Amino acid sequence: MNITKNLINWYSVNKRDLPWRNTVNPYFIWLSEIILQQTQVAQGLPYYVKFTSKFPTVFDLAKARESQVLKLWQGLGYYSRARNLHASAKYIVNELNGEFPNTYNEIIKLKGVGDYTASAIASICFNEITPVVDGNVFRALSRIYGISTPINTSKGFKEFKALAETLIDKREPATFNQAIMEFGARQCKPKNPDCNICPFNTKCVALQKNKILEFPVKLKSLKVKKKYFNFIVILSSDKKTVLEKREGKGIWQNLYQFPLVETKKTANFLEIEERLKDFSVLKDKSFSLSLYNDVEIVHKLSHQHLHTKFWVVTLDDVLPTGISINKLIEFPVPILIGNFIERFNF
DNA sequence: AACGCGGGGCC
DNA sequence: GGCCCAGCGTT
Numbered sequence: 001m002n003i004t005k006n007l008i009n010w011y012s013v014n015k016r017d018l019p020w021r022n023t024v025n026p027y028f029i030w031l032s033e034i035i036l037q038q039t040q041v042a043q044g045l046p047y048y049v050k051f052t053s054k055f056p057t058v059f060d061l062a063k064a065r066e067s068q069v070l071k072l073w074q075g076l077g078y079y080s081r082a083r084n085l086h087a088s089a090k091y092i093v094n095e096l097n098g099e100f101p102n103t104y105n106e107i108i109k110l111k112g113v114g115d116y117t118a119s120a121i122a123s124i125c126f127n128e129i130t131p132v133v134d135g136n137v138f139r140a141l142s143r144i145y146g147i148s149t150p151i152n153t154s155k156g157f158k159e160f161k162a163l164a165e166t167l168i169d170k171r172e173p174a175t176f177n178q179a180i181m182e183f184g185a186r187q188c189k190p191k192n193p194d195c196n197i198c199p200f201n202t203k204c205v206a207l208q209k210n211k212i213l214e215f216p217v218k219l220k221s222l223k224v225k226k227k228y229f230n231f232i233v234i235l236s237s238d239k240k241t242v243l244e245k246r247e248g249k250g251i252w253q254n255l256y257q258f259p260l261v262e263t264k265k266t267a268n269f270l271e272i273e274e275r276l277k278d279f280s281v282l283k284d285k286s287f288s289l290s291l292y293n294d295v296e297i298v299h300k301l302s303h304q305h306l307h308t309k310f311w312v313v314t315l316d317d318v319l320p321t322g323i324s325i326n327k328l329i330e331f332p333v334p335i336l337i338g339n340f341i342e343r344f345n346f
Numbered sequence: 347a348a349c350g351c352g353g354g355g356c357c
Numbered sequence: 358g359g360c361c362c363a364g365c366g367t368t
Contacts, residue, residue: 032363033363034364035363036362036363036364037362037363037364037365038351038352038353038361038362038363038364038365039352039353039354039362039363039364040354040355040361040362040363041362041363042354042355043353043354043355043362044362044363075352075353075354076352076353077351077352077353077354078351078352078353078364078365079351079352080351080365080366081351081364081365084365084366111365111366112364112365112366113365114364114365114366115364115365116363116364116365117363117364117365120363132363134362134363134364135361135362135363135364136362136363137363139361152348153347154347177363178363181363182363184363185362185363190356190360190361190362191356191357191360191361192356192357218360221348221349249350249367250350250351251350251351251352252351252352253351299352299353300352300353301351301352301353302350302351302352302353302360302361303349303350303351303352304350304351334352334353335352335353335354347368348367348368349366349367349368350365350366350367350368351364351365351366353362354361354362355360355361355362356359356360356361357358357359357360
């Protein structure tokens with residue numbers, strides 16, 4: 001039995017009709033691949049539509065301001081993807097005369113493009129024979145071949161990349177790469193795969209051993225950290241508030257938020273009141289403090305849980321340096337803040 | 347090699 | 358609650 005041909009046959013019958021499958025324009029394929037990093041198709045699809053509509057060419061994207069790109073990316077997460085996308089667009093326009101690089105070795109030089117994305121673009125757009133190894137490929141191959149090497153190690157990556165190298169169709173690398181990923185996403189799913197209808201069910205090593213769910217093997221990651229966030233929502237008499245831009249390296253870089261007070265444990269009224277003394281815009285002003293959410297909002301990221309309280313400061317004065325609350329919608333904000341803005345009756 | 351980085355969906 | 362998702366960059 002020929003795995004390569006079986007995958008391609010399976011794909012010809014089962015592939016979904018997705019907008020980026022009707023083009024080999026490298027700009028569109030690049031956009032789709034960045035959006036789909038660590039992101040399911042259902043979640044990324046509306047963003048692909050928005051981005052291709054708002055920025056039809058790499059020149060349009062390069063001309064935009066970073067805050068516009070982040071605003072359009074809002075809610076999708078992993079915001080460094082948006083910043084790198086924008087930086088690479090400017091690089092392509094300014095350094096490459098707007099011509100998209102057309103080999104794996106050139107494509108991987110773009111910020112935000114690693115082995116997977118460079119392989120995907122090079123094969124799909126330029127028929128380069130370079131296999132993709134993503135989460136779907138790890139899962140499908142580890143099950144079919146019964147490979148127990150942990151996938152999140154360099155040894156594991158090399159092993160799977162080499163195996164994929166032997167499998168890729170030399171005449172149809174683009175089709176093969178998309179086929180094996182679609183197979184992993186739709187047939188060889190993480191949970192409850194229907195192995196009865198799988199073309200490989202007679203030879204799949206994991207299935208023979210009845211150990212489908214034990215593959216792929218992955219080294220466990222450490223426990224998630226808890227953090228305690230208190231956002232200070234200032235409301236002035238002239239209907240303004242204060243936003244700050246997140247700088248530095250942490251999460252949500254270059255996005256906006258209400259002034260943040262982080263505490264070691266869940267904060268109480270007195271603690272927040274004390275910390276407000278450091279707020280220069282409140283200096284010598286009269287205001288009242290109240291807690292918006294009695295129950296902490298726990299915003300779960302893959303690596304930390306943010307226990308969040310929103311504190312409302314009502315100010316009996318104007319706020320010359322503040323921003324009008326009806327302009328709030330223009331700022332790129334984390335979804336945690338965006339949800340608050342939607343619910344809060346400003 | 348290990349870690350940080352979002353948000354949503356599924357079980 | 359835990360795991361996964363068309364991974365990448367930094368240290």
